[in-house]
Amino acid sequence: xxxxxxxxxxxxxxxxxxxxxxxxxxxxxxxxxxxxxxxxxxxxxxxxxxxxxxxxxxxxxxxxxxxxxxxxxxxxxxxxxxxxxxxxxxxxxxxxxxxxxxx
Numbered sequence: 001x002x003x004x005x006x007x008x009x010x011x012x013x014x015x016x017x018x019x020x021x022x023x024x025x026x027x028x029x030x031x032x033x034x035x036x037x038x039x040x041x042x043x044x045x046x047x048x049x050x051x052x053x054x055x056x057x058x059x060x061x062x063x064x065x066x067x068x069x070x071x072x073x074x075x076x077x078x079x080x081x082x083x084x085x086x087x088x089x090x091x092x093x094x095x096x097x098x099x100x101x102x103x
Contacts, residue, residue: 001083001096001097001098002096002097002098003094003095003096004019004020004021004082004095004096004097005017005018005019005020005028005082005094005095006018006092006093006094006095007028007030007084007092007093007094007095008091008092008093009091009093012032013032014029014030014031014032015028015029015030015043015067015084015093016028016029016030017093017095019071019082019095023075024075026047026048026052027047027048028045028046028047028052029045029046029047030043030044030045030055030067030069030084031043031044031045031046041054041055041056042055042056042057042067043055043056043067043069045069045071052071052072052073053069053070053071053072053079054069054070055067055068055069055070055084056068058083064085065086066083066084066085066086067083067084068081068082068083069081069082069083069084069095080097081097081100082095082096082097083095083096083097084096
């Protein structure tokens with residue numbers, strides 16, 4: 001997995017940080033929202049006031065809590081899926097991306 005972003009979480013549960021790749025450098029805000037259904041997202045993702053995606057609370061097979069995010073933009077050829085994990089021993093969160101397996 002590649003680390004493509006670093007975030008912090010405030011007392012209201014809002015994650016703020018940035019995503020940086022060779023083609024993308026954007027400030028993001030991951031804001032908790034009230035779920036309206038079983039499959040509805042727990043978060044909405046914004047960049048400079050524009051909605052960029054959604055996120056869901058998940059737990060890994062090892063029992064680690066994380067946020068699974070789906071991000072999309074006009075400049076992307078397809079949506080990207082990333083995961084936000086708390087960095088061990090720090091008050092910081094890492095945004096991780098892994099290239100999907102080809103079928």
